[in-house]
Amino acid sequence: DGGITQSPKYLFRKEGQNVTLSCEQNLNHDAMYWYRQDPGQGLRLIYYSQIVNDFQKGDIAEGYSVSREKKESFPLTVTSAQKNPTAFYLCASSSSGTGYGYTFGSGTRLTVV
Amino acid sequence: AQKVTQAQTEISVVEKEDVTLDCVYETRDTTYYLFWYKQPPSGELVFLIRRNSFDEQNEISGRYSWNFQKSTSSFNFTITASQVVDSAVYFCALSEAGGAQKLVFGQGTRLTINP
Numbered sequence: 001d002g003g004i005t006q007s008p009k010y011l012f013r014k015e016g017q018n019v020t021l022s023c024e025q026n027l028n029h030d031a032m033y034w035y036r037q038d039p040g041q042g043l044r045l046i047y048y049s050q051i052v053n054d055f056q057k058g059d060i061a062e063g064y065s066v067s068r069e070k071k072e073s074f075p076l077t078v079t080s081a082q083k084n085p086t087a088f089y090l091c092a093s094s095s096s097g098t099g100y101g102y103t104f105g106s107g108t109r110l111t112v113v
Numbered sequence: 114a115q116k117v118t119q120a121q122t123e124i125s126v127v128e129k130e131d132v133t134l135d136c137v138y139e140t141r142d143t144t145y146y147l148f149w150y151k152q153p154p155s156g157e158l159v160f161l162i163r164r165n166s167f168d169e170q171n172e173i174s175g176r177y178s179w180n181f182q183k184s185t186s187s188f189n190f191t192i193t194a195s196q197v198v199d200s201a202v203y204f205c206a207l208s209e210a211g212g213a214q215k216l217v218f219g220q221g222t223r224l225t226i227n228p
Contacts, residue, residue: 031213031214033215033216035216035218040122040220040221041220041221042117042119042204042218042219042220042221043204043216043218044218045215045216045217048213048215050213056213058215088156090156090158092158092216094214102158102160102216103160104150104157104158105157106155106156106157107156107157109156
Protein backbone atom coordinates (compact mmCIF):
# COMPACT_ATOMS: atom_id res chain seq x y z
CA ASP A 1 0.00 0.00 0.00
CA GLY A 2 1.16 3.49 -0.77
CA GLY A 3 1.75 5.92 2.00
CA ILE A 4 4.13 7.99 4.03
CA THR A 5 6.41 6.52 6.65
CA GLN A 6 7.83 8.61 9.43
CA SER A 7 10.37 7.21 11.80
CA PRO A 8 10.87 6.95 14.63
CA LYS A 9 7.50 7.50 16.30
CA TYR A 10 9.12 8.74 19.51
CA LEU A 11 12.51 10.39 19.76
CA PHE A 12 14.42 11.64 22.75
CA ARG A 13 17.49 13.81 22.50
CA LYS A 14 19.68 15.81 24.80
CA GLU A 15 19.66 19.55 24.51
CA GLY A 16 22.28 20.81 22.07
CA GLN A 17 22.26 17.75 19.85
CA ASN A 18 21.12 17.73 16.25
CA VAL A 19 18.53 15.13 15.35
CA THR A 20 17.18 13.97 12.00
CA LEU A 21 13.60 12.88 11.43
CA SER A 22 12.92 10.54 8.55
CA CYS A 23 10.09 10.85 6.03
CA GLU A 24 9.66 8.47 3.11
CA GLN A 25 6.77 8.25 0.63
CA ASN A 26 5.96 5.76 -2.11
CA LEU A 27 3.06 7.69 -3.60
CA ASN A 28 5.12 9.23 -6.40
CA HIS A 29 4.12 12.64 -5.10
CA ASP A 30 6.13 15.62 -6.26
CA ALA A 31 5.66 17.84 -3.24
CA MET A 32 6.59 17.15 0.37
CA TYR A 33 6.13 19.18 3.52
CA TRP A 34 7.13 19.30 7.16
CA TYR A 35 4.78 20.66 9.81
CA ARG A 36 5.23 21.22 13.50
CA GLN A 37 2.42 20.89 16.03
CA ASP A 38 2.53 22.21 19.57
CA PRO A 39 -0.10 21.39 22.20
CA GLY A 40 -3.31 23.28 21.63
CA GLN A 41 -2.05 24.76 18.39
CA GLY A 42 -2.54 24.13 14.76
CA LEU A 43 0.11 22.86 12.41
CA ARG A 44 2.76 25.28 11.25
CA LEU A 45 4.80 24.84 8.10
CA ILE A 46 8.55 24.40 8.55
CA TYR A 47 9.83 23.57 5.06
CA TYR A 48 8.43 22.32 1.79
CA SER A 49 9.77 20.96 -1.45
CA GLN A 50 8.04 20.83 -4.80
CA ILE A 51 10.77 19.03 -6.73
CA VAL A 52 13.96 17.12 -6.08
CA ASN A 53 16.96 19.22 -5.07
CA ASP A 54 14.80 22.23 -4.31
CA PHE A 55 13.05 23.35 -1.14
CA GLN A 56 11.71 26.52 0.45
CA LYS A 57 11.34 27.84 3.96
CA GLY A 58 7.95 27.84 5.55
CA ASP A 59 6.73 30.02 8.38
CA ILE A 60 9.00 28.67 11.12
CA ALA A 61 12.18 27.45 9.38
CA GLU A 62 14.69 28.86 11.86
CA GLY A 63 16.65 26.11 13.57
CA TYR A 64 15.69 23.46 11.00
CA SER A 65 17.26 22.13 7.82
CA VAL A 66 16.08 19.74 5.11
CA SER A 67 17.30 17.98 1.99
CA ARG A 68 15.52 16.52 -1.03
CA GLU A 69 17.99 14.31 -2.83
CA LYS A 70 15.38 11.76 -3.85
CA LYS A 71 11.73 12.17 -4.74
CA GLU A 72 10.74 9.67 -2.09
CA SER A 73 12.63 11.17 0.83
CA PHE A 74 12.50 14.47 2.71
CA PRO A 75 14.42 14.26 6.00
CA LEU A 76 14.21 17.06 8.55
CA THR A 77 17.10 17.96 10.83
CA VAL A 78 16.33 19.75 14.05
CA THR A 79 19.49 21.63 14.91
CA SER A 80 20.76 22.90 18.22
CA ALA A 81 19.76 26.37 17.06
CA GLN A 82 16.10 25.51 17.43
CA LYS A 83 15.19 26.97 20.81
CA ASN A 84 12.09 24.92 21.55
CA PRO A 85 12.41 21.66 19.61
CA THR A 86 10.06 19.56 21.72
CA ALA A 87 6.98 19.08 19.54
CA PHE A 88 5.06 16.71 17.30
CA TYR A 89 6.34 16.69 13.72
CA LEU A 90 4.23 15.68 10.77
CA CYS A 91 5.42 15.02 7.25
CA ALA A 92 3.08 15.21 4.28
CA SER A 93 3.14 14.83 0.54
CA SER A 94 0.87 15.89 -2.28
CA SER A 95 0.58 15.49 -6.01
CA SER A 96 1.24 19.05 -7.08
CA GLY A 97 -1.44 20.78 -9.02
CA THR A 98 -4.35 18.60 -8.12
CA GLY A 99 -5.55 20.39 -5.04
CA TYR A 100 -6.51 17.06 -3.61
CA GLY A 101 -4.83 17.77 -0.38
CA TYR A 102 -2.22 15.88 1.39
CA THR A 103 -1.34 12.48 2.64
CA PHE A 104 0.13 12.70 6.12
CA GLY A 105 2.53 10.47 7.94
CA SER A 106 1.82 9.24 11.45
CA GLY A 107 4.18 11.76 12.99
CA THR A 108 7.28 11.82 15.19
CA ARG A 109 7.08 13.08 18.74
CA LEU A 110 10.39 14.68 19.63
CA THR A 111 11.31 15.35 23.24
CA VAL A 112 14.46 17.23 24.08
CA VAL A 113 15.67 16.88 27.63
CA ALA B 114 -1.88 36.35 3.83
CA GLN B 115 -4.11 33.39 4.35
CA LYS B 116 -5.57 32.71 7.77
CA VAL B 117 -7.92 30.17 9.30
CA THR B 118 -9.69 30.72 12.60
CA GLN B 119 -11.38 28.06 14.67
CA ALA B 120 -12.75 30.01 17.58
CA GLN B 121 -13.88 26.97 19.54
CA THR B 122 -10.90 25.54 21.37
CA GLU B 123 -12.80 22.75 23.07
CA ILE B 124 -16.31 21.36 22.80
CA SER B 125 -17.83 18.72 25.01
CA VAL B 126 -21.22 17.14 24.34
CA VAL B 127 -23.15 14.08 25.32
CA GLU B 128 -23.40 11.22 22.86
CA LYS B 129 -26.17 11.54 20.26
CA GLU B 130 -26.17 15.32 20.40
CA ASP B 131 -25.51 17.27 17.22
CA VAL B 132 -22.42 19.46 17.23
CA THR B 133 -21.13 22.12 14.86
CA LEU B 134 -17.49 23.10 14.52
CA ASP B 135 -16.93 26.58 13.18
CA CYS B 136 -14.27 27.65 10.70
CA VAL B 137 -13.69 31.13 9.32
CA TYR B 138 -11.00 31.85 6.77
CA GLU B 139 -9.27 34.78 5.12
CA THR B 140 -7.68 34.80 1.69
CA ARG B 141 -7.18 37.15 -1.21
CA ASP B 142 -7.18 34.32 -3.72
CA THR B 143 -10.27 33.81 -5.83
CA THR B 144 -9.53 30.12 -6.24
CA TYR B 145 -8.65 28.08 -3.21
CA TYR B 146 -9.40 24.85 -1.41
CA LEU B 147 -10.82 24.24 2.04
CA PHE B 148 -10.30 21.09 4.05
CA TRP B 149 -11.31 19.40 7.26
CA TYR B 150 -9.04 16.89 8.96
CA LYS B 151 -9.58 14.72 12.01
CA GLN B 152 -6.72 13.98 14.39
CA PRO B 153 -7.39 11.05 16.72
CA PRO B 154 -5.16 10.43 19.75
CA SER B 155 -2.73 8.46 17.58
CA GLY B 156 -1.73 11.76 15.97
CA GLU B 157 -2.17 10.99 12.31
CA LEU B 158 -4.30 13.43 10.33
CA VAL B 159 -7.30 11.85 8.65
CA PHE B 160 -8.69 13.62 5.59
CA LEU B 161 -12.44 14.30 5.80
CA ILE B 162 -13.32 16.64 2.97
CA ARG B 163 -11.96 19.03 0.35
CA ARG B 164 -14.04 21.85 -1.06
CA ASN B 165 -13.21 23.99 -4.10
CA SER B 166 -13.92 27.70 -3.70
CA PHE B 167 -16.24 27.64 -6.70
CA ASP B 168 -18.38 24.89 -5.28
CA GLU B 169 -20.66 26.21 -2.58
CA GLN B 170 -22.90 23.18 -2.44
CA ASN B 171 -23.27 21.73 0.99
CA GLU B 172 -22.12 18.19 1.38
CA ILE B 173 -23.37 15.34 3.48
CA SER B 174 -21.53 12.14 4.18
CA GLY B 175 -23.32 9.91 6.62
CA ARG B 176 -23.48 11.74 9.94
CA TYR B 177 -21.11 14.44 8.69
CA SER B 178 -22.15 17.56 6.83
CA TRP B 179 -20.37 20.69 5.74
CA ASN B 180 -21.74 24.16 5.13
CA PHE B 181 -19.62 26.38 2.90
CA GLN B 182 -20.66 30.04 2.73
CA LYS B 183 -18.40 32.22 0.67
CA SER B 184 -20.30 35.36 1.66
CA THR B 185 -19.23 34.92 5.27
CA SER B 186 -15.95 33.09 4.54
CA SER B 187 -17.05 30.17 6.62
CA PHE B 188 -16.79 26.42 6.23
CA ASN B 189 -18.56 24.82 9.17
CA PHE B 190 -18.67 21.15 10.01
CA THR B 191 -21.62 19.43 11.68
CA ILE B 192 -21.70 15.99 13.21
CA THR B 193 -25.21 14.65 13.65
CA ALA B 194 -25.99 12.14 16.39
CA SER B 195 -22.44 12.24 17.71
CA GLN B 196 -20.68 9.12 18.90
CA VAL B 197 -17.81 8.55 21.30
CA VAL B 198 -15.61 7.57 18.34
CA ASP B 199 -15.98 11.10 17.02
CA SER B 200 -13.84 12.37 19.88
CA ALA B 201 -10.73 13.92 18.35
CA VAL B 202 -9.14 17.20 17.41
CA TYR B 203 -10.56 18.62 14.20
CA PHE B 204 -8.67 20.99 11.95
CA CYS B 205 -9.94 23.27 9.25
CA ALA B 206 -7.36 24.20 6.61
CA LEU B 207 -6.99 26.38 3.54
CA SER B 208 -4.67 26.08 0.57
CA GLU B 209 -3.95 28.06 -2.55
CA ALA B 210 -5.08 26.48 -5.78
CA GLY B 211 -1.76 26.65 -7.55
CA GLY B 212 1.88 26.93 -6.70
CA ALA B 213 3.10 25.06 -3.68
CA GLN B 214 -0.40 24.45 -2.30
CA LYS B 215 0.75 25.01 1.21
CA LEU B 216 -1.87 24.21 3.79
CA VAL B 217 -2.70 26.84 6.39
CA PHE B 218 -4.34 25.33 9.45
CA GLY B 219 -6.65 26.67 12.08
CA GLN B 220 -5.79 26.11 15.73
CA GLY B 221 -8.01 23.07 15.95
CA THR B 222 -11.09 22.20 18.01
CA ARG B 223 -10.87 19.41 20.55
CA LEU B 224 -14.18 17.58 20.51
CA THR B 225 -15.09 15.28 23.37
CA ILE B 226 -18.15 13.09 23.12
CA ASN B 227 -19.23 11.79 26.50
CA PRO B 228 -21.20 8.55 26.81
